[in-house]
Amino acid sequence: MKTNIKRDIIKLKKEKNAVILAHYYQPQEVQKIADYVGDSYYLSKIGLDCEENNIVFCGVKFMAESAKILAPNKRVFIPNKEAVCSMVNFAAKEEVLREKEKHPNAKVVSYINSLTELKTISEACCTSSSAVDIIKNIDADKILFVPDKNLGSYVSEQITDKKIILWNGHCYVHNQIKAQDIINMKEKHGQDIKVAVHPECTKEVRDLADFIGSTGQIIEYITCDNSEKFLIVTEQGINYELKKRNPNKKFYYLDMVCKSMKKTSLQDIYYCLKNETNEIIIDDEIRELAYNALHNMHILSEKCKNASVN
Ligand code: 13P
Ligand code: SF4
Numbered sequence: 001m002k003t004n005i006k007r008d009i010i011k012l013k014k015e016k017n018a019v020i021l022a023h024y025y026q027p028q029e030v031q032k033i034a035d036y037v038g039d040s041y042y043l044s045k046i047g048l049d050c051e052e053n054n055i056v057f058c059g060v061k062f063m064a065e066s067a068k069i070l071a072p073n074k075r076v077f078i079p080n081k082e083a084v085c086s087m088v089n090f091a092a093k094e095e096v097l098r099e100k101e102k103h104p105n106a107k108v109v110s111y112i113n114s115l116t117e118l119k120t121i122s123e124a125c126c127t128s129s130s131a132v133d134i135i136k137n138i139d140a141d142k143i144l145f146v147p148d149k150n151l152g153s154y155v156s157e158q159i160t161d162k163k164i165i166l167w168n169g170h171c172y173v174h175n176q177i178k179a180q181d182i183i184n185m186k187e188k189h190g191q192d193i194k195v196a197v198h199p200e201c202t203k204e205v206r207d208l209a210d211f212i213g214s215t216g217q218i219i220e221y222i223t224c225d226n227s228e229k230f231l232i233v234t235e236q237g238i239n240y241e242l243k244k245r246n247p248n249k250k251f252y253y254l255d256m257v258c259k260s261m262k263k264t265s266l267q268d269i270y271y272c273l274k275n276e277t278n279e280i281i282i283d284d285e286i287r288e289l290a291y292n293a294l295h296n297m298h299i300l301s302e303k304c305k306n307a308s309v310n
Contacts, residue, residue: 090169
């Protein structure tokens, strides 16, 4: 059954001039069939740059919406429309506008894990890999950072000459982890285990990290590091790429599973391609406003990359 469905997906993909994108948290069989797998920043660029007219986005809804906002001439589909990131619901546009009134000089920077509506009032978006660069480069001394308080506090530790106002949102998968969980794992697996942490974790957890970064950055760090064992403090789906690139290294995990990221199945991808269902549709006016924030994300993070090359 699985062999047939894989073959059918590949056939349909060609017929429909479609590309399949997948996030590192997706189920293994989905990552295996995808044309491109990456972190949220990489996927936001690849959707824009790829040649195909149709994008099947295996991730969560805000990722597929961002792809549509950035590439309005392409059709973007999400195989399972129940796949939504719960963090986005922490910050509604109206609430953020009310908070902004209290800080007239502040610019709103929204984590890409946010509602499209919120992006329309944001100066720029950011991902976990680009947040520090973007806030460094943005032309403002005061930032209202929404919705993730943990990523926001991580950024404010790196950039001390700007005032960063935090919002009270979080990711339930990362926020639940305690410093004691890391201490227990180190006792069990050895104090020499290297600890890689996603910045959506709390400060007490980040303080015990050997490395902090996005999913893509964690994979790069581990691939370049000579240690033998690592504690991975992010969602377990990352294990597929980590093992592929580092077959001889040992990886240990905490109980971190994003239910939404696990909703997409091969069947969903097949039906989505076959019937062209679950297309992302965004009102033009809203899309154009939200585009500015996502476009600025690419400009501001590239600006920093260029600066560090020179
Ligand atoms: P990355 O930017 O690291 O891919 O993170 C996306 C995400 O949703 C983390 O929970
Ligand atoms: Fe959202 Fe957390 Fe899932 Fe990432 S892991 S998609 S932030 S709920």
